[in-house]
Amino acid sequence: MTWSRALKETFRSALRVDRPRLEPLLALRAAAGVAIVIGLALLLSTPAVAASSAFGAYAAGTATFQRSWRPRPTLALAVGVAVSVTAFLGYLAAAHWAAFLPLLAVWAFLVGMAWVLGPTAGILASLTMSVMLIVVTLPSSVVGALGHSAVIAFGGVVQAALIVVFPVRRWGPQRDALADAFAAEADYARRLREDPVAPFDPEPLMTARSAAAVTPRQARRRPRELGGKRVLAERIRPVLALLADPEVGAAAEGPERDRARELLGAAASVLDAVARAVRNAAPVRVPEAARAVLVDEPPPEELTGAARRAAVRLTGLLGQAVDSADDPSGPDNPSTGYLPRPTLLALVPVAVRAARREMQWDSPVFRHSLRLAVVAPTGYALGAALPLGHGYWAPMASVLILRPDFSQTYARAVARFAGTLVGVTVATGVMRLATPSAYACGVLAVAAAGLTYFLLRTSYAISQAALSAYVVFLLGMGGSRWEQTVPERVLLTLLGGLLAMLAYIVFPAWETPRLRERLAERIEATGRYAAAALDAYADPGADKRRRAVREDLLDARATTVAWNQALARADAEPVRRRGLSRREARAADAALTALGRVPMLLEAHFPGPDAPPVPAASAFAAALRDATAAAARAVRERRPPDLSPVRDALAAWPPPPAESSARDRVARRTAELLVDALDDLEAALRRRR
Template sequence: MPWSAALRDTAKSGLVPDRALSDPRRAARGALAVALVVFPVLAIAGTKPATSAAMGAFIAGTATFQRSFRPRASLGAAAGLALGVSTFLGYAAVGLPPAFPLLLAAWSFGAGLIWAVGPTGGVVAATTVSVMLVVVQLPVSLATALGHAALCALGGAVQALTVLLWPVDRWEAQREALADAYAELADYARRLRQDPLAAHLDPEPFITARSASALTPWQQRHRPAGMRGLRGIAEHIRPTLAALADPRVGAPAEGPGRDRAREILAAAAESLDALARAIRAGEPVRPPRSTPALTLAGPVDGPRLTGSARRSAKRLASLLTRAADTLDRQDSSTVRETDPWPGTPGGLRRPSLLRMVPSAAEAIRRQLQPRSAVFQHAVRMSGVVTISYLVARPFGLHHGYWAPLTAAMVMRPDFAQTFSRGVARLAGTVAGVAVTTAVVQLADPGVWLSAVLAVICIFGAYLTLRTGYAVTTACVSAYVVFLLGLQAGNPLETALERVLLTLLGGVVALGAYALFPTWQTARLAERLAEWLAAAGRYSAEVMATFGDPAGRDRRAVRDALLDSREARSELLQAIERADAEPVKHADQVPELSRKQLDRARAAVGLLGRSAVLMEAHLPDADSPPVPGAAEFADELRYATAIAAAAVLIGEPVDFSGLREAHARWDASLARRPEGGIEDRTTVARSGAALVMQAAADLEKAVRHRRVPSGA
């Protein structure tokens, strides 16, 4: 996509607001916490301490609105502590001209690295940079720096306390994540009804649902009983739907059996929708009228499913009944939270923030390499924030910190978010500053009225966090204007400075990304190779279970599935971001065209689908093994790993060894007596045939590779 089109599209995405609003109760709770800090401090200590306390309370409140499954109180307290540390260090260094830019560069670099832990941590870390820039502009002695830092931390503590005393939809995020997984299953059932070979589900709802099911000890004790076990049931439903619909291991391709399968899939979709609505609302499920269609009997003279298709339909009806019973009974003894595979430990534990420090440090350490997108973002953010600060200083502007503040809040690891947020922030700042300045000029509010207006703007910012960054920025800009309006200064001159410095910070940030980009397009082949290797391991683990039902650890299947799902999600995200980048695909990945990438994705998707279909019919531990399945699984694991390396380095993919192994295995099974071939052996053979089809498709997809110029 050319630069003009990329900039137009990203600007449009940043400026077009959504109609969604945050929960007004949560917005009011956050604004109330700020008021509980600002007004007492303003009355006791004056305007400067009140400014520090208000900034801490506001940013800590913003942390409680992030998409996180931790208790909101812990997020607010942790954000307040981080703000207190950044404030104290900023005050300690600002009196020494050479020291503060160095501290700012180091702190911004560290804030950029926090993205390795997750987006919530990255957003909160970026806000600590902005608070460091804003608060330290209010000159104080080093002796009172610790007091200002304590006030910032106090703001976070009050936010945490308010969340505890005024709980609002405490489990809303977990319910939404779980309901989204069931809604995705319903859509998948409808797609399978029309197309038995429909593509994979969207992995993101299942990744999010699994993250939501990891609970702290406090959450384990207080979790609603009706939410226990539902994720595990959803994981069972996923392969069962595919196995029922696929004509190779499920219902026949045509005829009465296919019609019966369509009826069951339609009824399952309605039941899954009903489950999603009940989970979202926290109420017992209301069975749809189509529930009787899930039974296997049907009309007396109607079609009946047989074999593996019948087993899949029976299991699907049982799973949907279990899910409905879990919501209906609302009893802790109904079902225990388990992982979706037998023999695996139940419950996913989420460590406390303190215990997360070692794992977070390890995640950051892994990103300390030049090719890492997080490392490049940290370097870029550090440079942009520091340069913006140094460029604004020579002009002697009192509010010069707005340039680096804009840069810190705009920068993101990918192009689309950085540019859309840059445009949105400029538009929001101009609107917020213009309106606020007009109010100040016309009404001339005093200290207390300015504080009241600041709290109202905070309520607006919290309420519009889901509406769009431009609208939220307008509210935040108005809040900061009223807050710093507690200090002396010319309102018109201050407003003009803020707009110009916001423009300066945005230009520096966007220019830095344009000159030193982190293009996702260049990483598409790497992401494809990772997914291929993960899908190969998943398919091999499932196949190996058929070969040795008693000796295989079922956790290996679970872990391989999670790796494959995560790798596919990362590829999809990379493709989505690459589509918004102003670079041609062939320029960045010369050995793999976009058309080849799409074909290769379809081939790897078929490889993963083979594992999904077989997983729905995993044998019990006491089942007889399928002869030769374990040996074929070993060959499959090796061949897909070699193929992934070939995709990564631009070499041809060759599955000739796997093809020979499959021919030998299939021939040995074909020589067995007809009566000796069991149902699960047929499933394994069908799965292996899908694997070989995927291997052939992948070979064709990447056969003619472009050779980079100069190679």
């Protein structure tokens, strides 16, 4: 993509307005926390202290809107304490440039490395940096700075207390994640009606698995319907694929196909009903038409063989999902086992190990940290040198704009500039025309904070307009010079945005050159998953085979999501594709999607522990595992892969005799489908002359 086209797409995405479900009660509660803190501080102390406490309350309230699976009070407290410590350290060094600029650089580097824990940690860490830059201008002594830090932490305590006293949608993020997984499977069932080999996006199931991980304390309080229904969703997915597949499931045409389409449509309706029940903590209301197809009628006579068994199993699994959702009361029993999530203290060594792994020159997170470490002190120095006042607006803009990838950094730069222009213009106009008192500024700040919370998930540009107004009103309440003109503040924000964009150009972390590595990881992981599924046929009685299938499935999903994200980022980058063209990437993606679909069919047809083994499956699985590992090495080394050993292993697999079981025939047929997918992959990556 050329630079002009990349910038055009970036500007367009920066000003896009999403229409997600708004949550006014959450926004009202967070704004109430800010109001309580500001009101108490104004009554008991000075406006400057009120401004400090409001920053802490705002940051803690923002934390509760991030997509995290941890309890909201814990997040609010953690962010309140982190912002408090940051502000105090910043004030201690603010009077001495020789100490403050290195502190800015070190803290900015740590803020960047917080992205190893995910976007939520990175975003919240950026808030601490922005508060450090603003609050250090308020206190006048070390004792005053200590007091300001204490009231900042108090803001986090107030937000946490409000969450406990006035809960809104307990376990809401976990419910949404599980409901999204069922809704994604409902959409998958509908697409299978029209396209029997439609791909399935594994990201909703991965998100549901992340949401299901809980701490021991959460496990004791988790609602029952969030404890086991994710496993049902995992089991339903391969059964839907097997029923729709024309090779090993329902016939491609005729009454069997019509009956399969009817069952898939009914399954989609039931899955949608389960998703709504989980999301709203309500009983399941299954449409009568779907209930008649899946529950009230006997197993369909039009289906035979594997398709009939898939229909019977699908009916049973959907019945379990409906029954479990109809009993939403009662806590989950932690003794039954759960996915463990480390506590915040236990997360510290995990973060340290993850940061050590990212200490590599080509790591996007490490490069992001280095960019922040240079841009933050540079912006602060430039802002202080310019005769504009409030020079911290420049580095604050840079810190909040910079992201580890190109498209988000440039989109946020445009959105922040546009939002700041509007927000500062409106807020400064109000300050000039109305000259409000400290109490009036506090009221205006609370209103702006509530508007920010309400619009936080709609558009970054719109939320930044409200946030800029919030900062202006707070500084006016704290006694800072609000007479600074709109052009000066906007120019400093523009300077910070230009510094962030220039930093990415000078020291980029392009995703395009990493596509081959992502593709190689996906090839190897998908090959291991398919081989593990075949091994389960070769040795049905071994429990370790089933566990290996599950572990390799999770690895395959992770590499698939990483590949999809890398491909999307590469498509937005103004970098020439070298060694892997767009057409080759799309063709390889289609081949790997087909390759990953085959073991999913095998999962729906797994033999029981008493079933006879299929010896030929073991040799084919070994050849498949070795060949895909070799193909991954070839992709990394820019060589065309050679997958002929898998074809040779299929040729050595004798056709099953007529009296063989259905599972023997399914294993042999899926091996042929695997070879077809590998042929497509080999053709996609064959180097052109």
